[in-house]
Each structure stands twice: as C-alpha cells, then as structure tokens.
Amino acid sequence: MAVQGGGGWTGEEDVYATLLLTDTYLPGALVLAHSLRDAATTKKLVALVTLDTVSAEAITELKSVYHYVIPVPRILNVQPANLQLMNRTDLHSAFTKINLWKQTQFRKIVYIDADVVAYRAPDELFDITHPFSAAPDIGWPDLFNTGVMVLTPNMGDYYAMMAMAERGISFDGADQGLINTHFRNNYNRISFAYNVTPSAHYQYIPAFRHFQSSINMVHFIGSDKPWFQGRHASTGSSPFDEMIGRWWAVYDRHYRAAYLTKGEYQPRSSHIEPFSKQHSDEHHGHVHYENPPTTQSQVQHHHHDASSSAVHSQHYHQHDSAQYHDIHSHQAPSPQASMQQHESSSFVSSDAVSSSRNNEDNQAKAGEEQIRAQGLPPPPAEEEQKPPPFEPSMSSWDAQRQPPPAESKPEAINFPATTYEMSTSTAPFIPPQHYPSPPKGMWYEVPKEAPAASAPLKPIFPWEANRPKPSRIFLDEAPRVTQEVGTRDSNAPSGEQQHVFETEPAVESSVTESSTVEQKSEPVTPVTPTIQISLADPWTSYSLSNAWDEVPEIERYVDTIQKHQRSRSRKFSGTINLPSPGESVEDITRPRRGSKLTDFPSEAERPSLPVTPAPIHRPWFWGGGPSTSQGDSAPVLPAAVGVPGQSDWDPMAQLQKLATQHSEELLKRLDGSGGDSELPLRPAPLGSEALVSPTYVARSAQVLSPQPVKGSAGSSSVLDLVTDEEIAPEVIAPLFSGEENVFSKPGPTSEGSSLERGESLGSPGSPTAS
Numbered sequence: 001m002a003v004q005g006g007g008g009w010t011g012e013e014d015v016y017a018t019l020l021l022t023d024t025y026l027p028g029a030l031v032l033a034h035s036l037r038d039a040a041t042t043k044k045l046v047a048l049v050t051l052d053t054v055s056a057e058a059i060t061e062l063k064s065v066y067h068y069v070i071p072v073p074r075i076l077n078v079q080p081a082n083l084q085l086m087n088r089t090d091l092h093s094a095f096t097k098i099n100l101w102k103q104t105q106f107r108k109i110v111y112i113d114a115d116v117v118a119y120r121a122p123d124e125l126f127d128i129t130h131p132f133s134a135a136p137d138i139g140w141p142d143l144f145n146t147g148v149m150v151l152t153p154n155m156g157d158y159y160a161m162m163a164m165a166e167r168g169i170s171f172d173g174a175d176q177g178l179i180n181t182h183f184r185n186n187y188n189r190i191s192f193a194y195n196v197t198p199s200a201h202y203q204y205i206p207a208f209r210h211f212q213s214s215i216n217m218v219h220f221i222g223s224d225k226p227w228f229q230g231r232h233a234s235t236g237s238s239p240f241d242e243m244i245g246r247w248w249a250v251y252d253r254h255y256r257a258a259y260l261t262k263g264e265y266q267p268r269s270s271h272i273e274p275f276s277k278q279h280s281d282e283h284h285g286h287v288h289y290e291n292p293p294t295t296q297s298q299v300q301h302h303h304h305d306a307s308s309s310a311v312h313s314q315h316y317h318q319h320d321s322a323q324y325h326d327i328h329s330h331q332a333p334s335p336q337a338s339m340q341q342h343e344s345s346s347f348v349s350s351d352a353v354s355s356s357r358n359n360e361d362n363q364a365k366a367g368e369e370q371i372r373a374q375g376l377p378p379p380p381a382e383e384e385q386k387p388p389p390f391e392p393s394m395s396s397w398d399a400q401r402q403p404p405p406a407e408s409k410p411e412a413i414n415f416p417a418t419t420y421e422m423s424t425s426t427a428p429f430i431p432p433q434h435y436p437s438p439p440k441g442m443w444y445e446v447p448k449e450a451p452a453a454s455a456p457l458k459p460i461f462p463w464e465a466n467r468p469k470p471s472r473i474f475l476d477e478a479p480r481v482t483q484e485v486g487t488r489d490s491n492a493p494s495g496e497q498q499h500v501f502e503t504e505p506a507v508e509s510s511v512t513e514s515s516t517v518e519q520k521s522e523p524v525t526p527v528t529p530t531i532q533i534s535l536a537d538p539w540t541s542y543s544l545s546n547a548w549d550e551v552p553e554i555e556r557y558v559d560t561i562q563k564h565q566r567s568r569s570r571k572f573s574g575t576i577n578l579p580s581p582g583e584s585v586e587d588i589t590r591p592r593r594g595s596k597l598t599d600f601p602s603e604a605e606r607p608s609l610p611v612t613p614a615p616i617h618r619p620w621f622w623g624g625g626p627s628t629s630q631g632d633s634a635p636v637l638p639a640a641v642g643v644p645g646q647s648d649w650d651p652m653a654q655l656q657k658l659a660t661q662h663s664e665e666l667l668k669r670l671d672g673s674g675g676d677s678e679l680p681l682r683p684a685p686l687g688s689e690a691l692v693s694p695t696y697v698a699r700s701a702q703v704l705s706p707q708p709v710k711g712s713a714g715s716s717s718v719l720d721l722v723t724d725e726e727i728a729p730e731v732i733a734p735l736f737s738g739e740e741n742v743f744s745k746p747g748p749t750s751e752g753s754s755l756e757r758g759e760s761l762g763s764p765g766s767p768t769a770s
C-alpha cells in the first residue's frame with residue numbers, strides 16, 4: 001500500500017524536524033532543539049507549525065533555536081472518536097504530521113516529537129537508505145511509535161496518507177494509527193534506543209539499566225509532559241525520574257542561564273547530570289517549580305476546538321512571561337499572581353500534583369503553603385533562591401559583553417507577512433498580438449567640431465597676471481621658463497614675472513637658482529622683501545603689517561567684498577558702487593588709497609616675512625653633479641631667492657626673537673601712545689599679540705609705520721570686517737564709496753590727513769547716494 005518514495009524528491013538537505021501544534025508544547029520543542037544542538041549535531045533543525053494555533057511569540061522563540069520554521073496547514077481528524085479510546089482527544093490535529101512527506105525540499109527528515117529530549121545527536125539515522133524507519137512502540141511493539149521517524153519526503157506517500165486522513169482512517173484516531181496502517185509491514189525498524197518511551201510505571205528496569213548508556217533519545221509519551229508536571233513532580237531515582245531530570249537539565253542549561261549572571265542561581269550538578277540523587281537537596285530551593293501538571297480534562301477543553309486554542313494563544317500573548325512562569329512555578333502568593341494562575345488554568349491545574357509527588361514532597365510543600373497562607377515572610381534561604389520570572393533567551397544577552405546570539409532573530413520579525421502563491425491556473429499563456437515597437441532614430445551624434453574653448457578668466461590677483469618664474473629648479477631638469485597652469489597663466493607675459501611671492505611657487509623642489517638680481521629688477525607689484533635685507537636682525541624692525549595690504553588688486557578685491565557684504569547686511573543696495581565687471585587690469589593696478597587710513601612701510605623699510613626654509617635636495621646622491629660650494633662631497637645648488645640656508649635657520653631662536661619683539665612693542669605702545677588711544681590700555685592676552693590688526697600696527701608706528709589717524713573708526717579693512725555692525729552707515733559709506741580722496745596721504749605726520757578725514761566723515765549726508 002505504501003508508495004515508496006525514491007524518486008520525486010529533489011531536496012539535498014538533511015534536517016531534524018519537529019511539530020508544534022500549540023504553544024503548550026513550546027518548552028518541549030525548545031528543549032528538543034537545545035538537546036540536539038548541545039550534542040553538536042551537524043544537521044539543521046526544522047519546526048513545522050500551524051499558524052492558526054501557534055502564537056507569534058512562540059514562533060519567535062522557535063526561531064531562536066530552529067533553522068527553519070515552516071508553516072503547515074493543520075490537518076484535523078474529522079472523526080476523532082478513536083482518540084477517546086486512548087483518552088487523547090487533544091491529538092485531534094496529530095494528522096498534521098503528514099505534512100512531513102510534503103517537505104520535498106529536504107532529502108531526508110528525522111522527525112522527532114516535541115516531547116523528546118536527545119541524549120546524543122543521532123546523525124547516523126540520515127545514513128539509512130530505507131525510505132521509512134521507526135522504532136517499536138512500547139505499548140504494542142509490533143507497531144512503531146511515530147514520535148521518532150526517519151523518512152524520505154515524497155508526494156506519493158503524502159497523497160496516500162492525506163486520502164486516509166480525509167476519511168479518518170486511523171485506529172487510534174491520530175497519526176500513529178494512520179502511519180502504521182500506511183507503512184504496515186514495510187518499515188525499517190530501528191533500535192528502541194532511538195525512541196525510549198518511559199512511563200511512571202516503567203516495567204523493565206533491568207533492561208533500562210543494561211541499555212541506558214546506549215540511549216539516544218527519550219520520548220515522554222502520554223499526557224504528562226515534563227514541563228506540565230513541574231520540576232519536582234518526580235524526585236525519585238526511578239528510570240523515569242532520571243529521564244525527567246534529564247529533560248530539566250537541558251531546560252535549565254538554556255532557560256535558567258540568565259539567573260546565573262544575576263548571581264541568584266547556582267548551578268547544581270543535578271542539572272548537568274540528572275542521574276545524581278539530589279532532588280531532595282534541591283527541594284527547598286526550587287519548591288516553586290513543583291507546578292501542577294496538565295490534566296486530561298483541561299487539555300481536552302483546550303484542544304477541542306480551534307477557537308479555544310486561539311483563546312489560549314491570545315492568553316499566552318498577553319501574559320507572556322507570567323503565563324510561561326505559571327507553567328513552571330506559582331511562587332508568588334500575591335493577588336495578581338493568583339489571578340494569573342487562575343487565568344492560565346485552562347491548561348494547568350494542581351489536582352494532579354499530589355498524585356505524582358511523593359509524600360515527603362507533599363509534606364514539605366504543604367508546610368510552605370501554610371506559611372504563605374499566613375502571610376509570613378518566607379525563610380531567608382527561600383528568598384535567596386527565589387527564581388526570577390521567566391525571561392526569554394534574547395533578553396539575557398548582555399550586549400556589552402557578548403556577541404549577539406548565533407541564531408538571534410532579525411528585527412521586526414513579528415511584522416505581518418504576505419504570502420504569495422504560485423498561480424495554479426492551467427490556462428496556457430497567450431502572448432499579445434504584437435508588442436510596441438521600440439522608438440526609432442535614437443542615436444547620439446558625435447559633434448563634428450570640438451567645442452570652442454571657453455574664454456580665459458579675467459585675472460583678479462597679481463599672481464595670476466604676473467606669475468613669477470620659479471626660482472627653484474631641479475638639477476636633472478632644464479630650468480622652467482614659465483609653468484603654465486590653467487588658462488590664466490597664458491595671459492601672463494613671461495617678462496613680467498618678476499616679484500616673488502614666497503607662498504606661491506612650486507613646493508616640491510629645493511634647489512634654487514644662484515642669481516636673483518635679474519628677477520628683482522622690475523617689480524610690478526610690491527615685492528616681498530627678501531630676508532637678505534635684514535638677515536643681521538630681522539626682528540628689530542619687523543612690521544606687523546601684511547605685505548599684501550599694499551597690493552592694489554587685493555585691496556580692491558577686499559573692498560569689493562566689504563561693499564557687497566554691507567549692501568547685503570544693511571540693505572544699502574542702491575548706494576554702493578560696486579566695481580564694474582569690465583574693469584581692466586590697468587584699472588586694477590591704478591594706485592588707490594580707498595579704505596586705508598594708514599600707510600605701510602615701503603619695501604626698503606620692511607623686512608622680509610620669515611619663510612620656511614626649503615629642504616636640501618640632493619639628486620646626485622649616488623654620485624655626479626655640479627661642484628660643491630661648501631667643501632662638501634655632495635655638490636650644492638644655489639639657494640632660492642630670499643630663502644635662507646638651512647643652516648641659518650633655528651626655529652627656536654626665531655620664536656624667541658618674535659616673542660621679544662612683541663613684548664617690546666607692547667611696552668612701547670603702552671608708554672608712547674596711551675594718551676590718544678581709544679582702546680583700553682592693557683596688554684593683550686598672552687599669545688594673542690600676533691593677532692593685532694593693522695590699526696594696532698599704526699598706533700605703535702613710531703618705529704615702523706606712519707602715525708595712525710586719530711579717532712579712527714573702522715579704519716582698516718580688517719577692523720571693518722570685525723566691527724561691521726557697530727559702525728553707523730553714514731560713517732562707513734564714504735570709506736567704501738570708492739571716493740579716492742577721502743583719506744589722507746600716508747606719512748609720519750598725519751595731522752592733516754586726520755583733519756581731512758575728520759571733515760569728510762563729519763559732513764552730514766556724506767554717504768554715497770549716487
């Protein structure tokens with residue numbers, strides 16, 4: 001009768017599979033998975049679940065230990081009369097197991113009931129070639145027990161058994177009767193050691209003792225599952241008690257581990273090795289775990305119809321931890337706890353506890369209940385050992401100390417999912433008469449001529465129009481005449497590249513030309529003086545002005561920016577003369593004294609700014625090269641213009657000089673110009689001396705620069721930028737109106753200019769209203 005699968009399956013993976021029809025078997029399914037994983041199985045784990053009767057929380061828990069959680073349709077026995085013969089009407093949906101044969105994505109499945117704990121991982125079962133194997137049933141050994149099966153999924157067996165299920169063909173009303181009928185005598189019997197089914201009234205203790213070391217898996221058949229009975233339902237030393245202890249050992253290893261980290265729970269050898277006899281020792285510590293087992297009637301109530309199952313699932317959902325807790329303990333005598341227990345009594349009750357408990361336990365238990373009833377505080381020992389409420393495995397993860405659990409669940413795992421199914425339509429596909437034709441005439445036409453080069457940008461700064469000729473060269477290169485960079489350089493006549501901006505030229509080289517006289521001959525814009533002028537003591541006459549403050553182009557550029565800013569911030573848009581964009585370079589280079597009240601030292605007066613000395617380039621490291629001028633074996637090139645030799649440069653000494661210079665200047669300023677200073681006579685904060693503005697330079701300029709104009713408000717471009725908002729527009733406007741004669745000519749005696757300027761500033765209505 002059995003359709004032997006041999007072909008038909010396409011899967012390649014070997015998996016252990018179990019079945020979860022209700023949340024009440026979740027502890028069993030979890031312990032089974034952990035027992036296999038702890039035994040280091042190499043196979044993956046699968047849980048078949050019926051989504052209509054298993055809660056999302058339970059599925060989440062399953063996913064923490066099972067590789068695959070596969071929804072399957074529940075197969076209800078519509079003629080469950082035979083279930084009553086064995087008093088297991090809760091197994092109305094046991095036919096759901098038939099879905100195993102439909103899982104043809106797997107090569108071979110070792111199916112294991114959720115009420116099984118593995119002592120070792122029986123991976124060798126996957127090597128059995130027979131399509132169906134099972135172990136004898138203890139109640140009728142000619143039959144096999146369907147709690148452990150080695151099967152090869154195939155649709156033939158599936159359809160055959162589905163046909164039986166639809167007609168209710170099962171002598172016990174559940175899957176075991178059906179599957180035994182289907183495979184009848186055509187099954188491969190495997191050892192009872194793969195499916196040891198103990199009972200409280202175990203009949204064959206000598207055999208158990210003889211074979212116990214070869215036990216692979218233990219199957220808690222019947223309605224009294226370990227997690228229903230509670231930890232202390234059996235505290236004896238019978239084989240059954242020992243096997244129950246083994247189940248709890250796995251449970252404790254994985255679901256009481258969280259207590260260990262809190263120091264509230266000390267591991268006991270009994271949880272690792274349940275065959276040791278110390279349950280009585282544990283008794284007081286874990287008295288809360290002696291929870292009522294499931295009773296027949298209530299399980300029946302729960303399983304009789306799908307709606308009550310759904311109610312229960314909801315239950316589990318709402319009282320997740322509390323209810324789970326109730327499965328294992330009912331410690332707290334608080335009204336809340338007892339209410340929860342009452343609510344959860346759909347599947348637990350206490351009346352069966354005494355039957356499975358020995359007298360000693362009962363007495364101790366009764367005493368404790370009495371204590372609770374009297375409202376007395378529990379004994380201290382009990383307080384210590386009070387088990388915390390159940391925590392799901394994920395919440396015990398300490399992210400600061402441990403990596404995420406290997407099988408941790410993804411986020412949002414409980415979001416609703418939509419399942420799409422393949423079309424079952426058998427109508428053949430008819431393509432449309434014609435598809436729209438693609439558009440025509442689509443191609444890219446390559447331009448015949450290259451696009452015209454964009455017009456060169458108008459130069460703004462002097463170094464753009466007058467690019468200096470690099471004075472540093474490499475020996476192994478021909479001296480560069482003009483380095484063209486971009487289009488701006490093309491405008492620069494090479495003959496005009498005379499002045500040297502130290503920050504500008506090439507940075508990579510270090511060797512300089514010997515002669516710089518030629519280059520200094522005809523500067524277009526002010527030349528930054530070379531350090532040679534004041535090599536003896538460059539700091540005594542050092543000016544704090546900026547060399548570029550006198551470059552007309554820069555001055556104009558800053559003016560433009562300032563005007564623009566003012567026009568925006570003060571909404572002076574109609575009164576500011578912005579420079580015309582068409583102005584020529586000639587216009588730019590025209591001498592201007594627009595925005596400055598003071599002048600700066602001339603080129604001759606002003607010493608060089610310090611420059612960073614260039615490293616010494618020795619391209620002839622390996623020999624050869626021009627003759628040396630230092631008696632060194634290595635030839636040395638002439639120094640760059642204005643760059644001191646490296647040997648002349650002592651950074652510490654220069655810093656020292658700089659500091660001295662500043663303090664001296666500060667003293668001079670305090671002594672000489674205190675009277676007419678508008679600024680407070682106090683030293684600048686340490687370290688900020690170098691940050692003085694050009695105004696300050698002017699004030700202390702007896703030595704270095706022309707006298708500042710008295711009463712200068714917003715006298716320099718830099719100060720203007722800073723104090724923009726404090727200066728009245730009528731004061732500022734003439735400064736930036738482009739009127740060239742507002743300010744005096746620079747000079748050491750600036751009285752006249754001061755007056756001149758004062759008049760100009762004082763005249764009302766002077767803001768440019770052009």
Ligand SMILES: O=c1ccn([C@@H]2O[C@H](COP(=O)(O)OP(=O)(O)O[C@H]3O[C@H](CO)[C@@H](O)[C@H](O)[C@H]3O)[C@@H](O)[C@H]2O)c(=O)[nH]1
Pocket residue numbers: 018019020021022024025090091094113114115145146147148172174175176177220221222223303
């Ligand atoms: O409320 C339930 C009932 C059953 N199951 C699942 O179905 C399996 C079978 O139920 P179980 O209580 O384990 O049955 P047993 O007490 O083991 O009874 C015997 O009889 C059953 C019906 O024939 C067979 O399925 C079992 O393999 C066989 O050992 C369980 O392991 C679970 O995987 C649930 O998930 N929730």
Ligand SMILES: [Mn+2]
Pocket residue numbers: 113114115147219220221222
């Ligand atoms: Mn079972």
